[in-house]
Amino acid sequence: FAYKEDAVLSLSEINLYTPSETLLSSVRFTQYDKTLKKVSFLGKDSKETANMKFDYFTYEDFPSLPNGVTGDLWGYCSARNASGQAYEMLTALYSLKGITLTDGGKIKIEYEKNKVDTGSNYGGIRLKSLLFNDEASNRKDTISYGYPQHGRSVYYSYSNIVNVCY
Numbered sequence: 001f002a003y004k005e006d007a008v009l010s011l012s013e014i015n016l017y018t019p020s021e022t023l024l025s026s027v028r029f030t031q032y033d034k035t036l037k038k039v040s041f042l043g044k045d046s047k048e049t050a051n052m053k054f055d056y057f058t059y060e061d062f063p064s065l066p067n068g069v070t071g072d073l074w075g076y077c078s079a080r081n082a083s084g085q086a087y088e089m090l091t092a093l094y095s096l097k098g099i100t101l102t103d104g105g106k107i108k109i110e111y112e113k114n115k116v117d118t119g120s121n122y123g124g125i126r127l128k129s130l131l132f133n134d135e136a137s138n139r140k141d142t143i144s145y146g147y148p149q150h151g152r153s154v155y156y157s158y159s160n161i162v163n164v165c166y
Contacts (some may be wrong), residue, residue, distance in 0.1 A: 004031070014069040030117070041102070057092045073123030089113075091125045105134040 002013035010031060023044050030038040040051045064120045069090070072078040078093040092111045099107040111125040132141040 005016065037123070050100055053100040054096060055098045055100075057095050057097045061097070062090055076124050078123075089125075091123075103134070104136055105132065107132055124166070 001011060002015070004010050004012040008031075009121045012029055014027045018024055019115075021137065023046070025044060026042040026046065028040040028042060029036060030040065031043070035056055036054050038051055038053050043049050067081045069077050077093040079090050089111065091113055095111060096109055098109060101107065108131040110128040110131065112128040113127050114124045126147065127145050129142055129144045132139075132143075134140070
């Protein structure tokens with residue numbers, strides 16, 4: 001494992017060696033501004049054989065931003081226009097927008113705002129759909145996610161407490 005030390009220590013590369021310590025292959029992680037931008041797969045000659053790229057929502061995706069961007073209950077960006085109406089998907093800012101796969105196919109990620117029983121926004125986002133597009137074969141597919149009740153867990157019980165016994 002190789003690490004890059006900037007403001008934070010982050011994994012930059014994983015190398016696979018034979019028992020005689022000859023390099024077999026590597027996986028390199030390219031980051032920018034604390035986000036994963038690219039995963040490169042390298043052969044034993046350290047040349048890139050394939051890669052995956054990651055794209056995130058930025059301010060350019062929201063061209064007419066109002067003044068006064070704040071954070072919601074979960075820390076996601078939130079803003080209202082002059083008439084007090086919420087700027088709908090600003091909460092997706094800095095979230096994963098899409099993935100370009102090794103074969104050139106793409107996955108687009110769509111989000112929706114979290115809602116509570118009354119149907120009003122609660123804060124944060126949740127996955128709405130994954131759109132797959134294989135440009136080579138011109139095949140497309142979509143997986144849509146539904147939530148049975150606004151603001152209710154789909155699990156009957158859950159816990160964030162873990163007991164460890166020695």
